[in-house]
Amino acid sequence: AQTVTQSQPEMSVQEAETVTLSCTYDTSESDYYLFWYKQPPSRQMILVIRQEAYKQQNATENRFSVNFQKAAKSFSLKISDSQLGDAAMYFCAYRSAGGAQKLVFGQGTRLTINP
Amino acid sequence: KAGVTQTPRYLIKTRGQQVTLSCSPISGHRSVSWYQQTPGQGLQFLFEYFSETQRNKGNFPGRFSGRQFSNSRSEMNVSTLELGDSALYLCASSPGTVYEQYFGPGTRLTVT
Numbered sequence: 001a002q003t004v005t006q007s008q009p010e011m012s013v014q015e016a017e018t019v020t021l022s023c024t025y026d027t028s029e030s031d032y033y034l035f036w037y038k039q040p041p042s043r044q045m046i047l048v049i050r051q052e053a054y055k056q057q058n059a060t061e062n063r064f065s066v067n068f069q070k071a072a073k074s075f076s077l078k079i080s081d082s083q084l085g086d087a088a089m090y091f092c093a094y095r096s097a098g099g100a101q102k103l104v105f106g107q108g109t110r111l112t113i114n115p
Numbered sequence: 116k117a118g119v120t121q122t123p124r125y126l127i128k129t130r131g132q133q134v135t136l137s138c139s140p141i142s143g144h145r146s147v148s149w150y151q152q153t154p155g156q157g158l159q160f161l162f163e164y165f166s167e168t169q170r171n172k173g174n175f176p177g178r179f180s181g182r183q184f185s186n187s188r189s190e191m192n193v194s195t196l197e198l199g200d201s202a203l204y205l206c207a208s209s210p211g212t213v214y215e216q217y218f219g220p221g222t223r224l225t226v227t
Contacts, residue, residue: 100171
């Protein structure tokens with residue numbers, strides 16, 4: 001079974017600075033997807049970014065980028081120019097490439113933005 | 116397009132009762148998945164439906180069941196509620212296998 005580990009329960013960053021959230025995963029599969037989801041106090045899960053395992057290029061979405069290290073099974077999220085609206089719980093998630101849409105989530109990292 | 120909607124948003128039930136939660140996916144999405152979120156266990160996969168067929172099921176007791184209708188709307192049912200069933204239940208929809216999932220706002224269930 002696949003597992004996802006987020007070793008940082010809480011992180012904080014000054015507004016406008018850069019922060020990196022860590023995620024490691026364990027799988028024996030070679031083809032899969034990785035995601036970062038954001039859950040603000042409203043509890044609505046919002047997709048931040050996705051990465052296909054077969055792609056070597058790291059995904060980027062505006063101020064959000066990932067560092068995907070397949071051999072090390074590491075998938076970190078970098079948030080540049082942090083904004084107050086970035087404050088939320090961030091979840092790393094894994095999904096197998098074939099078949100069902102089952103996401104395996106990490107325990108989450110609570111990100112606080114200091115003004 | 117309208118997002119994923121879930122009803123009701125909040126629910127209070129008594130131990131032993133049963134409950135039905137509803138999820139309407141984004142128009143055109145055929146896959147609907149359900150997740151349970153609790154402070155202790157985090158986010159756990161319940162089951163997924165695709166074109167009215169259950170395609171995958173998580174490690175939950177048989178008291179948790181679901182179904183999907185021909186219009187892709189989905190319901191999940193929990194019978195004989197226990198205190199530990201208190202959670203945020205999230206529904207997510209997707210157009211298909213290679214696509215990401217989009218989540219609804221959740222239903223907060225409290226069992227007393």
